[in-house]
Amino acid sequence: MVSIITPSYNSERFIATTITSVINQTHEDWELIIVDDASVDNTYNIVLDFCQKDKRIKLIKQSKNLGTGVARNKAIKVAQGNYIAFLDSDDVWIPNKLEKQLAVMKSTKAAICFSSYELINEQGESLNKIIEALPKLSYTKQLKCNYIGNLTGIYDVSAMGKMFIPEIKKRQDWVLWLNLLKKGGPAIGIKESLAYYRVRKGSISSNKFNLIIYNFNVFRKALGFGFFKSAWYLIVFLYEYFFVKPKQTKSV
Secondary structure: OEEEEEEEOOOOOOHHHHHHHHHOOOOOOEEEEEEEOOOOOOHHHHHHHHHHHOOOEEEEEOOOOOOHHHHHHHHHHHOOOOEEEEOOOOOEEOOOHHHHHHHHHHHHOOOEEEEEEEEEOOOOOEEEEEEOOOOEEOHHHHHHOOOOOHHHOEEEHHHHOOOOOOOOOOOHHHHHHHHHHHHHOOEEEEEEEEEEEEOOOOOHHHOHHHHHHHHHHHHHHHOOOOHHHHHHHHHHHHHHHHHHOOEEEOOO
């Protein structure tokens, strides 16, 4: 079974599409754990309606807004699957996403797997850009830049145990996959795009200045590097992000 971790906050515009993409998976042995982080819109009721129709969907409601990291960790604690995967409340999977990844993990005996993914806008329209997955990813390479799109990542709990989200404000997923790679890497990447990442206004990926600040904090606070070592790795990151990391423009 795959435990799918989904934090949700004020996601009424997108959450139904996200859940439906899980229900449509060709691999049917899963549980979807949605932690509503004290939404003030209609998100809770939308999810509750899905829960009543499909017992594989589980809803946890937080009385206070405590952030994405706390929400994900709460879901991980109660997860019962042999594998853990992540899907944010505005992103979408293609129907055979889990089936393809589990097949690759079993054939290669890899404990971590990820894939390419396509960018869409808030209206769900393609931005004609695919972020390509490397065929194999080591801890050293991941330290230079976050190569795992969190919405595509999956890891084997039976092989590695549960790994929890670090308590930093942003970029928790990068540190999570670094910790996983350090323990049980390398990760196997699937070149085919298996998911859609929704680019929203104000997101880190759309604000390059915030991206720099939060990434410096990954090195300085989350990984405990000294100031100069953190600054050096930030320079390495900028080079890797803008000049090395594969990006493909989708033909239209």
